[in-house]
Structure formats: structure tokens, C-alpha cells
Amino acid sequence: MSRHDVRPRASEDADEDETEVAVLPDLAALHVMATAEPEPAADVAPVVRLDDVHLTFQRAGRAVPALRGVSLELRPGEIFGLVGESGSGKSVLGMSVLGLLPAAVEVRGEVEVCGADMRTISPGQLRRLRTESLGAVFQDPMTSLNPTMRVGRQMVEACGSKQEAVRLLDAAGVPDPARRLRSYPHELSGGLRQRVMIAMAIAGKPKLVVADEPTTALDVTVQAQILSLLRNLCDELGTAFLLITHDLGVAAQISDRIGVLYGGRLAEVGPAADALERPMHPYTAGLLRSRLTLETDTFEPIRTLRGEPPIPESQPPGCPFGPRCDHRTDECEALLPPLVALTGTDDRATACLRIGAIGDLVAAEGPVAVGVASVRERPTFAGRPAALNLVGVHKHFGGGRHGLRRAAGAHVLRGIDLLVREGEAVALVGESGCGKSTLLRIVAGLAGADGGAVEVGQGARPQMVFQDAGASLTPWLTVGEQIGERLRSEGLSKLQRRARVNDALRLAGLSEDVAAAKAHQLSGGQRQRVGLARAIVVPPEILLCDEPTSALDVSLAATVLNLIGRLRREFDMAVLFVTHDLAAARLVGDRIAVMYLGRIVEDGAAADVVERPAHPYTRALLSAVPEAGVRSVPLKGEPASPHHPPGGCAFHPRCPEALPRCATDEPPFEPSPAFGRPVACWLVPGPDRPPDAAVD
Amino acid sequence: MTTFVLKRLASLVVLLVVLTAVMFLLQRVSKTDPIVAYLGRGATGPAAAQARHHLGFDRPLIVQYVRYVDDVAHGNLQMSLHTHHPVMDDLKTYLPPTLELLFTALGLSLIGALILGTVSAMRLPGAGLLRLVMVAGAAAPTFLLGQLGVVFFYRRLGWLPATGQTSRNGVPTGPTGFLVLDALFSGDWPLVMDAVKHLVMPAACLAIGPAVAIGRVLRSSLMSSMDADYTRTARSKGLRESAVVLRHALRNAASGPAQMTGLQVGFMFAGIVVVEQIFAWPGLGSYTVGAITNSDFPAIVGVSLVAGAVFVILNAAVDIFQAAADPRVALQ
Ligand SMILES: Nc1ncnc2c1ncn2[C@@H]1O[C@H](COP(=O)(O)OP(=O)(O)OP(=O)(O)O)[C@@H](O)[C@H]1O
Ligand code: SF4
Numbered sequence A: 001m002s003r004h005d006v007r008p009r010a011s012e013d014a015d016e017d018e019t020e021v022a023v024l025p026d027l028a029a030l031h032v033m034a035t036a037e038p039e040p041a042a043d044v045a046p047v048v049r050l051d052d053v054h055l056t057f058q059r060a061g062r063a064v065p066a067l068r069g070v071s072l073e074l075r076p077g078e079i080f081g082l083v084g085e086s087g088s089g090k091s092v093l094g095m096s097v098l099g100l101l102p103a104a105v106e107v108r109g110e111v112e113v114c115g116a117d118m119r120t121i122s123p124g125q126l127r128r129l130r131t132e133s134l135g136a137v138f139q140d141p142m143t144s145l146n147p148t149m150r151v152g153r154q155m156v157e158a159c160g161s162k163q164e165a166v167r168l169l170d171a172a173g174v175p176d177p178a179r180r181l182r183s184y185p186h187e188l189s190g191g192l193r194q195r196v197m198i199a200m201a202i203a204g205k206p207k208l209v210v211a212d213e214p215t216t217a218l219d220v221t222v223q224a225q226i227l228s229l230l231r232n233l234c235d236e237l238g239t240a241f242l243l244i245t246h247d248l249g250v251a252a253q254i255s256d257r258i259g260v261l262y263g264g265r266l267a268e269v270g271p272a273a274d275a276l277e278r279p280m281h282p283y284t285a286g287l288l289r290s291r292l293t294l295e296t297d298t299f300e301p302i303r304t305l306r307g308e309p310p311i312p313e314s315q316p317p318g319c320p321f322g323p324r325c326d327h328r329t330d331e332c333e334a335l336l337p338p339l340v341a342l343t344g345t346d347d348r349a350t351a352c353l354r355i356g357a358i359g360d361l362v363a364a365e366g367p368v369a370v371g372v373a374s375v376r377e378r379p380t381f382a383g384r385p386a387a388l389n390l391v392g393v394h395k396h397f398g399g400g401r402h403g404l405r406r407a408a409g410a411h412v413l414r415g416i417d418l419l420v421r422e423g424e425a426v427a428l429v430g431e432s433g434c435g436k437s438t439l440l441r442i443v444a445g446l447a448g449a450d451g452g453a454v455e456v457g458q459g460a461r462p463q464m465v466f467q468d469a470g471a472s473l474t475p476w477l478t479v480g481e482q483i484g485e486r487l488r489s490e491g492l493s494k495l496q497r498r499a500r501v502n503d504a505l506r507l508a509g510l511s512e513d514v515a516a517a518k519a520h521q522l523s524g525g526q527r528q529r530v531g532l533a534r535a536i537v538v539p540p541e542i543l544l545c546d547e548p549t550s551a552l553d554v555s556l557a558a559t560v561l562n563l564i565g566r567l568r569r570e571f572d573m574a575v576l577f578v579t580h581d582l583a584a585a586r587l588v589g590d591r592i593a594v595m596y597l598g599r600i601v602e603d604g605a606a607a608d609v610v611e612r613p614a615h616p617y618t619r620a621l622l623s624a625v626p627e628a629g630v631r632s633v634p635l636k637g638e639p640a641s642p643h644h645p646p647g648g649c650a651f652h653p654r655c656p657e658a659l660p661r662c663a664t665d666e667p668p669f670e671p672s673p674a675f676g677r678p679v680a681c682w683l684v685p686g687p688d689r690p691p692d693a694a695v696d
Numbered sequence B: 001m002t003t004f005v006l007k008r009l010a011s012l013v014v015l016l017v018v019l020t021a022v023m024f025l026l027q028r029v030s031k032t033d034p035i036v037a038y039l040g041r042g043a044t045g046p047a048a049a050q051a052r053h054h055l056g057f058d059r060p061l062i063v064q065y066v067r068y069v070d071d072v073a074h075g076n077l078q079m080s081l082h083t084h085h086p087v088m089d090d091l092k093t094y095l096p097p098t099l100e101l102l103f104t105a106l107g108l109s110l111i112g113a114l115i116l117g118t119v120s121a122m123r124l125p126g127a128g129l130l131r132l133v134m135v136a137g138a139a140a141p142t143f144l145l146g147q148l149g150v151v152f153f154y155r156r157l158g159w160l161p162a163t164g165q166t167s168r169n170g171v172p173t174g175p176t177g178f179l180v181l182d183a184l185f186s187g188d189w190p191l192v193m194d195a196v197k198h199l200v201m202p203a204a205c206l207a208i209g210p211a212v213a214i215g216r217v218l219r220s221s222l223m224s225s226m227d228a229d230y231t232r233t234a235r236s237k238g239l240r241e242s243a244v245v246l247r248h249a250l251r252n253a254a255s256g257p258a259q260m261t262g263l264q265v266g267f268m269f270a271g272i273v274v275v276e277q278i279f280a281w282p283g284l285g286s287y288t289v290g291a292i293t294n295s296d297f298p299a300i301v302g303v304s305l306v307a308g309a310v311f312v313i314l315n316a317a318v319d320i321f322q323a324a325a326d327p328r329v330a331l332q
């Protein structure tokens, strides 16, 4: 192992060196032979070669190791999916490949990109490398393009000429590219912006494009479009992609190989399909099990990883995964497991000290990808009183006058009918801008409806759990005070109140010490639990959840979903759960209601909707859920703006099955005998929608 | 764009109407009797009554107001009570030197802000010292700064003159009214130098506070735009650092400082009164002081109207600049 200082330093960090020593156990004892990374086909040089890379930030005078010995080779023309949870160091790894690390970071080890040594490269050479051989796509296309510069100019900066810019935009699937050159980024939709970023990244046919969470900020149907675009570009151009993502499904869908990063180290590397089918590291297996798919067993809690991801500045000395691992031995607490190739397998490597046995141990815990659906009756809620009843709810925003100009109003909710019975969980699914959060806010009483009726049951007021749990907690109050606030009207003694707060915390899976903490001292998962504890300290008749897991890591999201399921049964609460993720909807909801542009287009029993979707939009959402190796046929276009909802069926410009009349007549939302649930589509016969409605 | 300009013009008219109304009421409510001010103390009896009638001060208030607005609309701002010239003529005399001072100070403060902001945002060497000097300068009250300047650069070093717009008599008076420019047009180089020398110290006194205020805003907005995602994108394209800063970061950082500039113009009006006093600058500031000490309401109204107009126009310019810099800002 060669190790070099990128920036010479006077003294080495003492702790670092201790862990270094620990990396060198007697490898013979591990029944392995090969080197850390299996040889690629011998004649092709790798586009990126990382050898034992350590990256350390300084934060408030403390060393924060972001990468702790990563060795990796990217092969020309492959998509390498780098998967890891927040803080695992995946973005930092991407930045080091692009030479974009902040100056203050300390780098050790070898970083070689397209044959250039990033330790010694001059600014001029680095610029040339970026222009000729590298491209980058970042997470948020809104902020990653310069808002004050026309798309054309930004493209030309990357590719040199207008003709080339048009060609590249066309290759990236931007419709009418010549006209787009004159647009500013804010005039484009999120998906188009990301296509522009991609067009810029592939300018000059680079050898490598680093794509850091390129689809995380996008809607599911748009995500599917972008993923298939990346795969096609890779195949056509022979460009290698480093696809950084927190979502195993995204990586699995288009990657040739994947690497799983945990605590700044690679836990496992291997061909995507193989590694996801037969994980050779307990962390990979745990991630796969806590991931929601359309096959996850909805009757059992999701099998989550226990504990939380490590905090970079206080890593345990041994295996980073040790504290959460069920197969840990004493050795694991002392030694840092190196990434070692597995014998007898093709091209796979794992960083587990029990390398010889771990594959079998993991497999013995049960299958990873597909849950076995238990055959059980769903409870029925028919006949129970309504916890929430919405009839024909409308909501407009804006409109009216802005100065002297009339602003176009947005018709955000266009006649919503929704009934949630006591104890029932309804998942409301839709893409950004469809109005699902607005609907939730109206139910919570945070906004008023402009038309229709909103009836909320007689019990305790609805409580809301937000996407950003941190922002919904008051920073200067302790957790205990915030939960206790809801008890104020009950005339309890201080002691009684404290007992109730502790009960709520315990129910939310938190220890009582958390009551004394303030929001910033808690992790994201803990904050979301506090939000839940606050909501259930006086159990509401209906719990409103606004994407409560979309800001959380995969393993934590699963625990929060389990918790919501448990609390709901415990208190017999109704739940209205808003999400863009059909897999989560299917898991949480007894019923799924699908929303598109301010209307509900389909509403039925969760399992049934997933198995037999009636509406073309539901079908499109289902096929957009990323699955390993499955190339979905993405829906074209993006959700229209509620400022200008298309006439007729609002979905018709994107609908693969649209009929002529769909452009003019809005289909009524009414029960379909064939599906046993209400659907708004001309293709699905109903009382006012005779089977021949499709024809005229 | 046209609608924007029209709207701003309309708001200017509204502002002027409100200003006149307020000034008119203040004048009538205040204890000062305009007749006394007009004719001098001891004006009583029939002469005073006649003057009162002649000037219309015996009519109902609303009639007086309508007449007054009508006059103002026709450019008749009445006679100044202390110079005994039509206020309009006085404004024509005193406004150009003040504008010359104001624009020069504005230019200086923008240059200062740009240097201060970029140097400290980029953490270039000398940033700390530069900042210290500027902040100290901005913290000192304008009159102190002016006095120190006079003592140092005039008495001690003799580099710069201390009073007036020029040391010459019979200088040209057209076409712009700005002495430096007029001298340039007439090709009188020594006069240009002379005028510039006179301009430097008062303009600098006026500029330093706004320079620091604008520079600070520029610094923080530049720092965040140097950290922004689009800057990272620009770097990842392989652009030179200078192109990254000039083409991408700076333009995106322009909005905050531009707004601050609009705000600072307001403060500069207050500063100008003091500065013109210290440097005996023959401008509106001095005129205002004379007007106030003599309860010269017509003059005060005139000055207020002009100041309001200048303020509105400069802020409209700021808005236009912002919209030009950032296409997301719609001119409204
Ligand atoms: N500029 C920086 N200064 C200090 N610490 C940093 C900096 N950038 C990253 N880190 C730290 O390095 C570690 C790895 O960060 P990184 O951004 O690579 O995580 P990530 O895997 O991309 O997570 P996420 O999914 O949240 O994007 C984290 O602990 C982070 O706080
Ligand atoms: S090294 Fe030990 S603790 Fe780490 S993953 Fe393997 S068995 Fe678990």
C-alpha cells in the first residue's frame, strides 16, 4: 500500500496512525488471497484509481475524517453506483475526483483521474482535465445552473459553440433545443434543468461524469426519465459514470457495479445485480431489507437496521459497522476490516473480517430483496364513523392583482372528495405541485379551503408531522417543554405532565433523557421521533404526515414508518400520509389515493391499487419505482403547473393512452364497477362513463 | 420596461403630491406667519392685510391648497422668503453642484465598496487593514471627518482646497451645470483640475459611510455566491478562476449591494447638508440651511420636492439595474 501526503504536513495525527496499524492484521487468517480490488481486463487503464484515500476536514478544531482508506478503480465506460447514507462520504469522494475539494481538507493516499495525479496537478492542467475528460451533474438543478445567465451561454462555456450546444441538448433529450438556448434556467422545469446539466457534463465526450444524487430533487416519473437517459448516454458515448446516490434502487437500476460506502469506508464492491441479490456484507443486506419495494410485506414491521449511522468525528476503532452488526465478534471491535476480494466469486469484494462465513450468515437471516407477502385479512373500516370527510374541496392561490398586473392564479385543489374513517390509514400519493401538502394543511386547519366542506371528527385536533422535523421544532425550547406544551390545557401537575411526556417519548422509541435535549442536539431520525411523540402525547383522532421520511436515510426511514404503524394501532388513530413514494404508500396505507394536479384520480385498497392499477397515471407511477435491472418505460413530460392546468383530463398531455376527447372533457371521478373503486379516466367505464365513452 | 418607467413616474407624481400636501399643512399649522416672514417683523395693519389678501392667505384652506398645487404643477414654487428669488430659479442654481457632489460620492462609494467587498470576500492580503480603516472612517461622524480632512489635507499638507467649488471667478455655467464636465467641454484643463481638487474631499467624506455599508453587503453576498452550486458547476467546466468570479459569482452577488445603494442614497441626502456647510459648497444643502433658519417654507418645499424626485429616480435606477443583473427579478 502506498501512501502519500497531498499537502505535506509537519505532524501526523496520532489517532489516525493507531487505526492504520490496526488495518494490518494477519490477512492469512482471513482465508483470502487476492488484492483489494480485482484486476479489470488487463489492457484498459482505469479512469479513476483511488488508493487508500484518507480525507480529513477540520471542524471547530476537531478532525472530521470523511474518508478513511478508500481504494477503488472505475473502469472506462461503466456506471459505478456509489451508495451510502448521509455523511458516509460519498459526495466528498466525488469532489475529490473532480478536484473540487475545499483547500482546507487534508488528503492522503493516491487519487489518479484519467492518468493525472491529482496530488501534483497544476491549476492549468486541472482545468484542462475538467474541460476534456470530466463532467459533473449535481443534485439540485435549480441551484446548479447560474440563474443570471442564459442556458445557451452556459452551454457554450462548456462546449465551445452554439451548434454543439444544440446537439448536446438534443442528445440529453431537451425538446426544441435551439429555442432553449435563449431561456434562463428558472424558465425551465426541474427535469429540463437537469437535462441541461447533463448536456453540459457530456460536452467534449468526457471519459468520466460524476453525478452526485442527480435525481434526488426530481419527481419519481422524471427520475425514471433521467436514469434511463444516463444509461443510454453511457452506452452510446462510452463515458463512465460515477453515480452517487443514497438510494439502492436508483443505483441498482442502471449501474454495472456498485460500491457501498459506510462510515467513510467501502463496505462492499461488486457487480450490481449479483451484489444486491447475494450481499456479502451485513450492512448491504440491512440496507436492502429496510428498503421499501412494491413487494415488501405490509403485515410485518420492516426489518430495520438497529442504531444509527456513525458520526464521522467519533468512529469506533474497529469495524465501522460493528455497533449495528449482528455478527460481530471481539475481533471486530479491534480491527479495521480491509476490503478484500472474495474467492470463487466474480469481481466481488467485501470489508468484513468474517469474510469466509459472512455470505452464508447474511443469507441465513432471510431473503433480502423480496419480502414474502403474508396472507392475512386487512382489517375493514367500513361502518366506522368518519375521522375526516372532504367534499368538493377547492383551493386557489395567488391570483388577484400584483401591482398593476394581473397575476395568474393557481388552482391547486380542484374538487377533492376524500373520506378517512376512524382508525384507517390513507396514503395520498402524487408528484410535486399536485397539491397534496396543501390538502394536508387545510385538514390541519393551517389554511382555509375556498370551496367545499371539510369535516373533521369530534376527537382531539388533528396533529401534523412534517418532512423537515428540525424546522418544526423550536430551537430554544427543550424537547420535554415542546411535548409538554400540548398538555397545558389538561390541568395536570408538573409531575403528571412529566410522566406523560416520558410515556410519549418511550412510545416513540426514545429514551427519557431526550426530554432535556434541544433540537440541534438530536439526529434527524431522533427529531422525527420527537415530532411523533409531540403528536401523540394527546392522541389525535387523525395523524397527518407530510412526507415524514423523505429527509431521512433509508435505514432510519424504515424505523419511522414502523413506528407510525405501531402508534396508529396502539391509539386506533386514523392517518393521512402524504408521500411521493408508492412503495411507502402501499406499506402505510390501508387505502391509496392518487393525486394529479389538484384532483384525486384513483382511490382504492392499497394492495389492490398496486396490483391492479386502473388509472394510466397510477400505472406510470408504479413503473417509475426504481427496481434493480428493470429498465422502466418512463412517462414523457413533467407535471404541468397548477397555474395553467391543461383542459380536459389534466393528465392528457402525458398520458400514453389519451383519447381525442381527453383533451376537451374532464372525466368524472366516480366508482368503476370493474375495479370496485372510484377512478377519473375515460378509459375506465363507470355509471356516467359508458364503455363507449372512450370512443366519442 | 416602458410600463415600469410609467409606473415609477406615476409613483413619483403621487409622492410629489403627498409631499406638497404635507408641506402645505405643516406650513399652515406651524406658528410662523408667512406674512411676517414675507414682509419682515412688525408687519401689521393694512399693509399686512393687503399682502395677506394679495397672496391669497385669507381664502379657505382648501382653496389655498388647490391654488398652491396648481402653481406647483406649473413650475411656480413661489418666491423664496430668504433669497427673494423665485424658488425655481434658486433650485436651478443650487441643484447642479449638489448633484455633482452626490454622483461623485456615489461613484466613489461604489468603487470603495467593490474594492472592500471583493478584497475581503476573497481574503486577499491587506483585507483586514483595509477593512479597519474603512470601518473606522464610517464610524466617525461626517462633520468630524470633514474637519479632520480640512486640517490634514488643507492646513498641514496643502494638497487640497477647503472651500467652494473652485478658486476661480467667472467659470462657465453650461451645458451640464456640473463644473468638472463643463470645464472639460470648454477645454479648460487647469479648471478641470481645480474643480476636481475641490470635489475630492467633500465627496470622499460623503462616500465613506455608504462605501462600508455597501461593501459589507457585497462581501457577504459574494462569499455566498462563491460557495454556490452554480459556481461549483462553473469550476467543474474547467473555467479559469477569474472567469468564475467575474462571469458567475459577481453578477449573482449584485442584488443585495444594489438595494443597499438605493438605501444609502437616502442617508447621503442628510450627509450632504453637513458636508456642504463644512466645505462651503454652493449647493442645495447650504440653501436648505438658509431656508430652515429663515422659516422659508416655499424654499423648503422646493428642496423637499427635488430631494424626493432624486431619491425616487435613483431607486428606480437601482431596480432597473437589479432586473438587468438577474432575469428572475421582474420589474413591477
Ligand atoms: N466543507 C466541509 N467542511 C467540513 N466537513 C465536511 C465538509 N464537507 C463534508 N464534510 C464532512 O464530511 C463527511 C462526509 O460528507 P459527504 O458530504 O461526503 O457525505 P454524503 O455521503 O455525501 O452525505 P449526504 O447524503 O448527506 O450528501 C460528513 O461528516 C461531512 O460533515
Ligand atoms: S467485521 Fe465484524 S462487525 Fe464488521 S461487518 Fe463483519 S462481522 Fe460485522
Ligand code: SF4
Residues within 6 Å of the ligand: A615, A616, A617, A649, A650, A651, A652, A653, A655, A656, A657, A658, A659, A662, A667, A680, A681, A682, A683
Ligand atoms: S382520461 Fe384520457 S388522458 Fe386522462 S388518464 Fe384517462 S385516458 Fe389518459
Ligand SMILES: [Mg+2]
Residues within 6 Å of the ligand: A090, A091, A092, A212
Ligand atoms: Mg452528498
